[in-house]
Amino acid sequence: MSRIDADTTSAAIRARPARRRRYALERDGVLGSLMLGPAVLYLVLVVGYPLVLAIMYSFSDVTVGSSRFDFAGLATFKTAIHDPHFPAVVAHTFIITGISQALVVVLCTILAFTLAANFRGKWFVRFLVLMPWTTPVALGAIIWLWMLDSIFTPFNWFAQQLHVIGPGEQLNLLGHAGLATASVIAVQTWRTLPLATVIVLAGLSSIPRDVEEQAEVDGAGFWRRLFGIQIPLLAPVILVAVLFGIVFTFTDMAVVFILTGGGPGDATQVLASWAFYKGINGGNLAVGAADALFMFPVLLGLAIVVLMMASGRREKS
Amino acid sequence: MADNPLPGPTSKHLIDSVVIPRRDLLLGGGLIVAGAMGLTACAGGSGPSSSTSAAGTAAATGGAGGGGSKQIKILLWSHFVPSYDKWFDTWAKQWGQSNGVTVVVDHINQADLPARTAAEFAAKSGHDLIEWITPPSAYEPSVHDLSDVVSEAVAKYGDQIPFCKFSSYNPHTKKYYGFCHTWTPDPGDYRKSLWTDVGMADGPTTWEELLTGGAEIKQKKGVRLGIGMSSEVDSNMAARALIWSYGGSVQDAQENVTLNSPETVQATEYMAKLFKQAMSSEVFSWTAASNNQGLVAGQLSYILNSISAYRSAQAGTPATAKDIYFLPALKGPTGMALASQHVVRSYIMPNWAKNVDKCKAFLMALLAAAHDGTYNSELYDFPAFKNPTVTTALDGWLKKDPFKSEPADKLDLLATAEKWSTNVGHPGPANPAIGEIFDTNVLSTMMADVARGKSSAKDAVASAHQQCETIFKKWRAKDLVGGTK
Incomplete structure (x- = not known):
C-alpha cells in the first residue's frame, strides 16, 4: 500500500465515527429523543417528582413540621373522606367547574366569531379579551376581591341606582352562598375565556373559505351556516379549549382562596383550596x-x- | 347544502390543521402537566406567597436558600403598623454590623407565612429565624429548643406572661419551640357616638348588651356590628372569646377535647342571634382587614380588633378616630370575660439554621430593644416579658398616647389587657392541634353554619367537636399533644 493510500485509509477510518454520529442524528428516532429529552427531564423534575411526593404523602402521616414519614395506608384518605365538609367540597368543585366552562363554551364561540369579523379597533378588542389571560391568577383574584368588597364595591352603587337595593343597603356579593358561588364562577369564566377564545379563533380561521362560499351560494343564511357548518367543524376545537379550561378551573385554588376563603361557611370551598387549607395552613x-x-x-x-379523541381523528384522517 | 354532512376534504383539512400525532402527545401531556401542577401545588406546599427584602442590606443576595457563615436570614410578617418594619429593618442591620453578622430581613404578608414556612421546611432550607403571629406549634419537631434563650430572658428581664409562654411552649414535650417576645391585646373597638345614642355611652360590657345595643344601632342608624365569621384570624379569635366567655372551650387544661358542651352550643346560638339582629352577611366573606376597613369607613359600630384599625383611622379619617373608644373583653352569662391575644409574635429557629449562637444573641438583643420596638409599633406590640423598663414606659404611653390620641388617655384601658387576655388554646396550651383547628377555621365555620341557618347549633358544635377530636388524635399519635380524648 502506498503512503498516500495509507493516509487516505486512516483518514477514512478516523472520519467514520463522526459520520456515524452525523447519520445517527439524522435518524428521526435519535434526533426526536434528543430534542424531547430536555422537556421530558423538565416534566420529571418539576411535575413528576412532586406528583410522586404528593402520592407518597397521602399514604403517610407527614406534617409540615416534620420530615418523619410513617406509612399510614389508607387512613389518611379515610380521614379526608370522613370530614363532614368533604362531600360539599367535592360538589362545589364540580359545580363551579361545570357552570364556568359551560359559560366559556358559549362565550368563547361568540367572541371568536366577533373577533374573526372585520371592524374598526379589532386589535384593541382582541387586546382587551386577552388581558385576563396575561394577568396572574392571584392578581386577578385580588382585583376582583376589591371589586366585590362588601363596602367598597361599585356594584352597590349600580344596584342602588337601579333600585335593586335601597339607599345604604349592600349587595354583599361574597356574603351569600349563591352569590359567592356565582362570583367564583364569574371570575373563573373571566380568567379561562381568553385562552378558549384564542383556540376557537384559530380553529375558525382554519375552516376552508370555499365551504362557506359554497353554502352562501346555496342560499344558507347566517344561522344555517353557523349551526350547520361552522360550529360542527369547530366542535373538536371547542372541546379541546374546554378541556383545558376544565383542568385549569378544577385545579385552581387561588381564586377561591383569595376571593372567598371558601366561605361563606364552606359554600365555595373546592378541592384545591380545601387541600391547601388542610395541608399548608393546618x-x-x-x-x-x-x-x-x-x-x-x-x-x-x-x-x-x-388522547383518545386525537387518536381517533388521526385514524379517520 | 347546509344539511350535507361534513365534506371529506374539509374535515381532513381541519383535522390536519388541529391534530397531528406529536400534537396529540403535547396536548395530552399538557393537560396532564397542568392538572398535575395544580395537584402538586396543593399537596406540595407552594402557595401564593410573595416576599420582598426590606432590609436593604447588601447581603440580600442569598435569597431564601442556604446561609453564609456570617449571615442571619430572618423572615417575618409585614407589620400592620408600617413604622415598626422601618425601625426593625434599620435596627437589625445595625445590630448585624456591630456584631459582625449580615442580617437579611424578608417581610411577607401574614397570610402568606404558613405557605412560605411550609415550603422552607419541606426544602429544609431557608431563613434562620422565622416569626409567626400565631403560635407556630406545628413546627415543633423541626426547630431548635429555645429554652436557654427564654431562661436567660427571664433571668435578665423578668417573667414571661403565662399566655405568651403557652403560645410558644409545649408542656407535654417540655420544649420551647418558639420565642414569644410580644403580644397584642384584642379589645372591643366601638363608636362612642353611636352607642351614646342607645344609652350606652361607655359601650357594652356584656355580650347581651352588645346584642341589644348593636341591634338598636342597626335599626336606628343602619350601622352594623362587625364580628367576623370567615376564614381569617380575627373571626377565629372572636369565636374563641365568645365561647370562653360562655364557659366553653375547645380543650381543657389537660388537652382533652371539650368543645361539645351546652356552653358552646349556647354561645353559637348567641352568635346566630347577633348576626340576625345586628350584623349583615358581609361578615361571612371578610378578610383580616375587612373589619378595620369597615370601622374606618364609619360603617361599623363595634369590632373586635387590635388598635391597628384605630391607628389607620387616625391617619385617614381623624373624625372617626376621635369617635373610636376601647373596651375590655365582654362578659358572658356567668360573668367570665376573656379575649384572645390578637397577635402573638414568636420566632422559631429551624434545625437548618446556621449561626445558632448569633441567632440566639439576636433574639436577646431584640428583647433588650423591646422599649423601642413597642414605641415604634405605636403601642400595638406589648412586651411578653415583664421588663420593668418597658412596662413602666408602656403604662406611661397608654396614659398619655404619644401618637396623638384624643383624649390622650384613650388607650389607658389596655393597661389592664393582660387580665382579660389569654392564648388561643385556653385553658390549655396552644398545641399543634389547637393550631390546626385555628388555621383551618373550624370554629368560625361552625359559627357561620349556624348563623346562615345551614345547621342547628347542636349539630354544628357536634360536627366541629368530631373534627377537633380527629385533629387531636393525629397530633397525640405524634406525641405532641397531651390528654387522652
Whole structure:
C-alpha cells in the first residue's frame, strides 16, 4: 500500500465515527429523543417528582413540621373522606367547574366569531379579551376581591341606582352562598375565556373559505351556516379549549382562596383550596395531599379522553 | 347544502390543521402537566406567597436558600403598623454590623407565612429565624429548643406572661419551640357616638348588651356590628372569646377535647342571634382587614380588633378616630370575660439554621430593644416579658398616647389587657392541634353554619367537636399533644 493510500485509509477510518454520529442524528428516532429529552427531564423534575411526593404523602402521616414519614395506608384518605365538609367540597368543585366552562363554551364561540369579523379597533378588542389571560391568577383574584368588597364595591352603587337595593343597603356579593358561588364562577369564566377564545379563533380561521362560499351560494343564511357548518367543524376545537379550561378551573385554588376563603361557611370551598387549607395552613400535609389526589382521577380521565379523541381523528384522517 | 354532512376534504383539512400525532402527545401531556401542577401545588406546599427584602442590606443576595457563615436570614410578617418594619429593618442591620453578622430581613404578608414556612421546611432550607403571629406549634419537631434563650430572658428581664409562654411552649414535650417576645391585646373597638345614642355611652360590657345595643344601632342608624365569621384570624379569635366567655372551650387544661358542651352550643346560638339582629352577611366573606376597613369607613359600630384599625383611622379619617373608644373583653352569662391575644409574635429557629449562637444573641438583643420596638409599633406590640423598663414606659404611653390620641388617655384601658387576655388554646396550651383547628377555621365555620341557618347549633358544635377530636388524635399519635380524648 502506498503512503498516500495509507493516509487516505486512516483518514477514512478516523472520519467514520463522526459520520456515524452525523447519520445517527439524522435518524428521526435519535434526533426526536434528543430534542424531547430536555422537556421530558423538565416534566420529571418539576411535575413528576412532586406528583410522586404528593402520592407518597397521602399514604403517610407527614406534617409540615416534620420530615418523619410513617406509612399510614389508607387512613389518611379515610380521614379526608370522613370530614363532614368533604362531600360539599367535592360538589362545589364540580359545580363551579361545570357552570364556568359551560359559560366559556358559549362565550368563547361568540367572541371568536366577533373577533374573526372585520371592524374598526379589532386589535384593541382582541387586546382587551386577552388581558385576563396575561394577568396572574392571584392578581386577578385580588382585583376582583376589591371589586366585590362588601363596602367598597361599585356594584352597590349600580344596584342602588337601579333600585335593586335601597339607599345604604349592600349587595354583599361574597356574603351569600349563591352569590359567592356565582362570583367564583364569574371570575373563573373571566380568567379561562381568553385562552378558549384564542383556540376557537384559530380553529375558525382554519375552516376552508370555499365551504362557506359554497353554502352562501346555496342560499344558507347566517344561522344555517353557523349551526350547520361552522360550529360542527369547530366542535373538536371547542372541546379541546374546554378541556383545558376544565383542568385549569378544577385545579385552581387561588381564586377561591383569595376571593372567598371558601366561605361563606364552606359554600365555595373546592378541592384545591380545601387541600391547601388542610395541608399548608393546618399543617396536615398528608390529608392535604389526599384531598388534592381526589382530583387526579378526573384529570387523568380528561387526559385520556383528549388522547383518545386525537387518536381517533388521526385514524379517520 | 347546509344539511350535507361534513365534506371529506374539509374535515381532513381541519383535522390536519388541529391534530397531528406529536400534537396529540403535547396536548395530552399538557393537560396532564397542568392538572398535575395544580395537584402538586396543593399537596406540595407552594402557595401564593410573595416576599420582598426590606432590609436593604447588601447581603440580600442569598435569597431564601442556604446561609453564609456570617449571615442571619430572618423572615417575618409585614407589620400592620408600617413604622415598626422601618425601625426593625434599620435596627437589625445595625445590630448585624456591630456584631459582625449580615442580617437579611424578608417581610411577607401574614397570610402568606404558613405557605412560605411550609415550603422552607419541606426544602429544609431557608431563613434562620422565622416569626409567626400565631403560635407556630406545628413546627415543633423541626426547630431548635429555645429554652436557654427564654431562661436567660427571664433571668435578665423578668417573667414571661403565662399566655405568651403557652403560645410558644409545649408542656407535654417540655420544649420551647418558639420565642414569644410580644403580644397584642384584642379589645372591643366601638363608636362612642353611636352607642351614646342607645344609652350606652361607655359601650357594652356584656355580650347581651352588645346584642341589644348593636341591634338598636342597626335599626336606628343602619350601622352594623362587625364580628367576623370567615376564614381569617380575627373571626377565629372572636369565636374563641365568645365561647370562653360562655364557659366553653375547645380543650381543657389537660388537652382533652371539650368543645361539645351546652356552653358552646349556647354561645353559637348567641352568635346566630347577633348576626340576625345586628350584623349583615358581609361578615361571612371578610378578610383580616375587612373589619378595620369597615370601622374606618364609619360603617361599623363595634369590632373586635387590635388598635391597628384605630391607628389607620387616625391617619385617614381623624373624625372617626376621635369617635373610636376601647373596651375590655365582654362578659358572658356567668360573668367570665376573656379575649384572645390578637397577635402573638414568636420566632422559631429551624434545625437548618446556621449561626445558632448569633441567632440566639439576636433574639436577646431584640428583647433588650423591646422599649423601642413597642414605641415604634405605636403601642400595638406589648412586651411578653415583664421588663420593668418597658412596662413602666408602656403604662406611661397608654396614659398619655404619644401618637396623638384624643383624649390622650384613650388607650389607658389596655393597661389592664393582660387580665382579660389569654392564648388561643385556653385553658390549655396552644398545641399543634389547637393550631390546626385555628388555621383551618373550624370554629368560625361552625359559627357561620349556624348563623346562615345551614345547621342547628347542636349539630354544628357536634360536627366541629368530631373534627377537633380527629385533629387531636393525629397530633397525640405524634406525641405532641397531651390528654387522652
